[in-house]
Amino acid sequence: MNTATLSALAEPNRLHIIELIRDGGSFTIGEIAVRLNLNQPQTSKHLRVLSDAGLVDVQPVANRRIITLRPQPLQELDAWLETFRRIWEDRFDRLDDYLMELQGKEQNPDDINKGSGGEK
Amino acid sequence: MNTATLSALAEPNRLHIIELIRDGGSFTIGEIAVRLNLNQPQTSKHLRVLSDAGLVDVQPVANRRIITLRPQPLQELDAWLETFRRIWEDRFDRLDDYLMELQGKEQNPDDINKGSGGEK
DNA sequence: TCGGAATATTCTTGTCAAGGAATACTTAAT
DNA sequence: ATTAAGTATTCCTTGACAAGAATATTCCGA
Known part of the structure; x- marks a missing residue:
């Protein structure tokens, strides 16, 4: 098993992000920040970790990022x-x-x- | 989900311990240390974490501890x-x-x- | 009671991750 | 070109965690 996946999920805020996307489909970084009461910079940082672990897909659309779940x-x-x-x-x-x-x-x-x- | 489980598994040595027990059935702390090339104190510490997370059962038998997997x-x-x-x-x-x-x-x-x- | 084996605990040190704050970058609209 | 929105990055501080080393504890047998 990949410990990268596990340690990415081991952080509560990141786990919440994953569950939010699971339930909601797709979100913008700003939307995630609002829904989970996080500041924008930390949301970006957490998403970077999730993205590096391959847990989310990040699609740039204009100056936003569309975040979706990556099943693998x-x-x-x-x-x-x-x-x-x-x-x-x-x-x-x-x-x-x-x-x-x-x-x-x-x-x-x-x-x-x-x-x-x-x-x- | 419980982040305690995830962070317990996120450490490579602990993940190896779990896999060792999965494959081998039951082990003593000393046996685990030998098989995974760990020192005894760190093995004890890792097992404490795993035990706190409920991932293993620790059965004292004389001055040894029998470690088994806990499915929950x-x-x-x-x-x-x-x-x-x-x-x-x-x-x-x-x-x-x-x-x-x-x-x-x-x-x-x-x-x-x-x-x-x-x-x- | 003593010794030795198995395990636990403590202390120290280095590393790394997370949050806060400030700022830089990028894009669209005007 | 300027502005504003959305996002990224940097710096700083703090706390958690893991390894190493040394020592303490517990248990059995002689």
Whole structure:
């Protein structure tokens, strides 16, 4: 996974921008600033970050910028999450039980080690 | 969405930890440190962050900690992404074509013209 | 009780990101 | 050419965060 996508989304204002565009379709930088109560310069800066991360498209129209969502990074994030769904179905319920039992009983470390990787 | 989840994942080492656990099932802090070539203190610190974000479960067993994945935050992230899929199906394919055309790329003219607002 | 293994905590330092304020740039209209 | 709107950039300050190093803590076994 791309940490650029994640850190771009990790900032609350930027996350709000993404959600605003998701719901509203397309906006101008000034419109975004108004709707989210941000100053224009910080809005521009946040959009620069989002644009660098490939999360938005910026179309210059006259002296405005039309901001739209760009699906790809979010789709990649989705694909990454997909790699977890398999695990959740196969393994997790059983592993959970196993750990519960480990904690309930007094056990020695050798029994624990046989779980995943043999060592020592 | 919870920005805590996102910023926890936005750090490369922490993302690697999550992927390691996803693939390997369960690990000890020391094992994680060895596998990812991290020092023990930073591994502990990263795991504290992951634990605070609810991304991992920490089971004390003797003087070790058994680390396992905790599905919930990733499932919430997944649910958040779900809110975008609807948009992508309804709206985006059409909008994408529109933007392609704005940029001067060759597209199927029939598809473009039958869009709603042919502005140009 | 002591030693050693596994993990936690503290302190320091460098880096980087975010907001505020001021200013520069670009475009359209007149 | 001038003006005003929209946006970009710069400078500054502040706070958060991550790594490194050193030390503290907890637990087990002998």
